Amino acid sequence: MTDPTEPTRVLLVDDEALVRTGLRIIVDGEDDLSVVGEVSDGIDVPDAVARHAPDVVLMDVRMPRVNGIDATRALVERAERAGGGPRVIVVTTFENDDYVFDALLAGASGFLLKRARPEEVLDAIRVVARGESVLFPRALRRMARGRQSPTADGLSGAGLTEREGEVLRLMAAGRSNAEIAGELFLGVETVKTHVGNVLAKLGVRDRTQAVVVAFTSGFVPAE
Amino acid sequence: MGHVRRLAETTARRAVFCVIGGLMFGAYAVLVTGFAQMLADPSVPPVIIWILVALAGAIALSPPVLLGVRTLEIQAVRAFLDVDLPVPVGRVSGEARWRGALWYTAHLLIGAAATMALLTAVPLGVVLVLRTSATGLVMNRMIGSFAGLPWPLAVLLGLVLIAAAGAAFLVGGALLRLLAPRLLGPSAAERIAALERQARTQAERNRLARDLHDSVGHALTITTLQAAAAARALDRDPAGGTDVARTALSAIEETGRAAVADLDRVLGLLRTDAEPNRGRVPVPRLTGPTGAADLVERARATGRDVRLDLPRPVGPIPLVIDREAYAIVREGLTNALRHGADPVTIGVTRGPAHLRIVVTNAMSTGPGTDGGATTGGRGLAGLREGLTLVGGDLRAGTFEDAGRPIWRLIAELPLTDPTEEPESD
Numbered sequence: 001m002t003d004p005t006e007p008t009r010v011l012l013v014d015d016e017a018l019v020r021t022g023l024r025i026i027v028d029g030e031d032d033l034s035v036v037g038e039v040s041d042g043i044d045v046p047d048a049v050a051r052h053a054p055d056v057v058l059m060d061v062r063m064p065r066v067n068g069i070d071a072t073r074a075l076v077e078r079a080e081r082a083g084g085g086p087r088v089i090v091v092t093t094f095e096n097d098d099y100v101f102d103a104l105l106a107g108a109s110g111f112l113l114k115r116a117r118p119e120e121v122l123d124a125i126r127v128v129a130r131g132e133s134v135l136f137p138r139a140l141r142r143m144a145r146g147r148q149s150p151t152a153d154g155l156s157g158a159g160l161t162e163r164e165g166e167v168l169r170l171m172a173a174g175r176s177n178a179e180i181a182g183e184l185f186l187g188v189e190t191v192k193t194h195v196g197n198v199l200a201k202l203g204v205r206d207r208t209q210a211v212v213v214a215f216t217s218g219f220v221p222a223e
Numbered sequence: 224m225g226h227v228r229r230l231a232e233t234t235a236r237r238a239v240f241c242v243i244g245g246l247m248f249g250a251y252a253v254l255v256t257g258f259a260q261m262l263a264d265p266s267v268p269p270v271i272i273w274i275l276v277a278l279a280g281a282i283a284l285s286p287p288v289l290l291g292v293r294t295l296e297i298q299a300v301r302a303f304l305d306v307d308l309p310v311p312v313g314r315v316s317g318e319a320r321w322r323g324a325l326w327y328t329a330h331l332l333i334g335a336a337a338t339m340a341l342l343t344a345v346p347l348g349v350v351l352v353l354r355t356s357a358t359g360l361v362m363n364r365m366i367g368s369f370a371g372l373p374w375p376l377a378v379l380l381g382l383v384l385i386a387a388a389g390a391a392f393l394v395g396g397a398l399l400r401l402l403a404p405r406l407l408g409p410s411a412a413e414r415i416a417a418l419e420r421q422a423r424t425q426a427e428r429n430r431l432a433r434d435l436h437d438s439v440g441h442a443l444t445i446t447t448l449q450a451a452a453a454a455r456a457l458d459r460d461p462a463g464g465t466d467v468a469r470t471a472l473s474a475i476e477e478t479g480r481a482a483v484a485d486l487d488r489v490l491g492l493l494r495t496d497a498e499p500n501r502g503r504v505p506v507p508r509l510t511g512p513t514g515a516a517d518l519v520e521r522a523r524a525t526g527r528d529v530r531l532d533l534p535r536p537v538g539p540i541p542l543v544i545d546r547e548a549y550a551i552v553r554e555g556l557t558n559a560l561r562h563g564a565d566p567v568t569i570g571v572t573r574g575p576a577h578l579r580i581v582v583t584n585a586m587s588t589g590p591g592t593d594g595g596a597t598t599g600g601r602g603l604a605g606l607r608e609g610l611t612l613v614g615g616d617l618r619a620g621t622f623e624d625a626g627r628p629i630w631r632l633i634a635e636l637p638l639t640d641p642t643e644e645p646e647s648d
Binding site for chain 1: 455478611
């Protein structure tokens with residue numbers, strides 16, 4: 001989704017100026033990444049996205065007027081209508097924040113701890129921009145524990161083929177396309193096709209969302 | 224010598240308690256004999272006497288049911304009989320009031336009996352001893368049929384009688400000690416209220432802990448991020464990065480200062496909270512001396528069927544987890560006692576990485592009950608909060624057990640220190 005010659009465009013959303021400057025220093029130091037804008041509230045996100053066309057939004061959760069969950073939901077809905085748009089990484093102070101999972105349910109592609117090491121921050125942005133594997137699958141699974149939807153049917157209605165089911169399970173385990181290809185003795189392109197089919201059948205826009213659905217539906221046990 | 228002195232001291236305190244009861248009995252006895260004499264006197268009109276009897280009776284019968292008297296008795300029992308009864312706080316049920324009246328009666332009767340023993344046995348014993356050493360000094364009349372005893376037997380009997388007076392207090396005291404928890408102990412409602420009070424305090428502390436976690440966690444996050452950014456800037460451009468690093472350092476300084484101020488504020492609150500007990504009452508832990516077993520014991524004392532399955536020893540548990548585990552058992556138990564039916568079982572199991580606590584109770588079948596399903600209460604919410612802080616997990620809901628519905632609360636706590644490095648996979 002990103003042109004390899006152009007740097008990945010990053011938008012920072014956080015009500016705390018010190019967090020924004022910290023992240024900006026870390027992100028802007030990389031040749032392949034660039035901070036294109038900063039806003040201090042979820043309410044300013046749509047404008048900033050329209051103006052700066054970011055590839056990835058680093059989104060704080062708790063903000064005074066519009067919180068990160070609502071901002072993410074609005075952004076994802078708009079992106080779906082437009083057939084494109086930025087990926088969202090929720091940035092949180094606390095790992096055990098219930099809001100993180102809510103943000104993932106709202107369509108975020110991953111989450112990051114504010115205390116993460118700079119390399120982890122940069123990796124997360126690159127992983128989400130490429131969209132080829134899921135961030136922190138074990139943490140995702142733990143967060144999904146006890147959050148199964150009451151009508152969990154194990155995705156029986158989704159019509160996944162057996163192979164697509166296998167691919168989804170490996171996605172939930174955090175495997176990249178190349179790793180899935182290796183484990184299932186398939187070509188990477190074939191895996192990409194399967195992943196695409198899984199996303200389409202589940203009606204989600206990226207693999208993080210697919211994995212969230214896999215856990216909450218009980219298709220992959222989160223316990 | 225130590226325990227002889229202790230025995231003497233204990234006997235003396237029990238004697239005081241018995242004599243107080245005896246004296247109160249004496250007051251009633253005087254009243255009754257007085258009225259009996261008046262009734263026997265034909266010159267006083269019976270109507271007036273009966274009016275007086277009614278008045279005096281009303282006054283005399285009020286102390287047993289007065290709550291102040293009950294509290295006073297509880298304090299006295301704690302001081303003189305060494306029975307650890309909780310001093311009542313808040314509302315007292317009618318049932319507890321009647322048990323209090325029964326206690327009052329028992330105290331008077333047993334006290335009177337022991338005091339009577341003192342008043343008859345001691346003089347008689349003294350006379351028996353003295354008579355032999357100083358014949359003619361003492362009236363033989365007083366000792367009646369014992370007058371003919373040979374002197375060694377008389378001295379022996381005298382000493383036995385004096386000792387028996389002391390024994391009477393020990394026996395009376397022991398009897399009262401046996402009765403005290405039954406008659407003066409808190410009622411089931413009082414016990415539950417006490418548990419709830421404790422839970423409220425805990426919830427308040429959890430709130431403060433969360434505040435602290437929020438503010439200090441936030442500050443530390445910013446300092447961490449700023450420090451990382453500064454290091455990164457210097458790495459990239461040692462000369463040009465100094466300005467960036469200097470700005471980051473002053474941000475770290477300011478944030479740190481504000482965080483310490485926050486810490487002061489919250490700890491100040493906690494300290495005022497704990498002021499009455501500061502330094503004396505340790506925070507209860509699951510495996511501590513006043514841990515789960517004590518909670519279950521107190522719940523059983525309310526007449527409920529509570530079973531505890533706690534492996535001994537549980538093995539080492541981080542302190543934070545131990546405290547949280549205690550809070551879960553207490554809250555789960557309180558919930559089960561209030562909303563559920565017996566039996567209530569508490570199971571604690573230790574896995575390789577987790578401590579698992581399961582509180583199960585039968586569902587009440589009466590109208591207006593929900594078998595413990597009041598998840599909206601502050602109790603479970605508070606627990607979830609506490610658990611979130613340590614990285615644990617809580618589930619609660621209805622299950623089927625042999626066809627009957629049961630309520631079950633399942634908590635899982637990590638056995639690792641919650642402050643350790645988070646995973647990054």
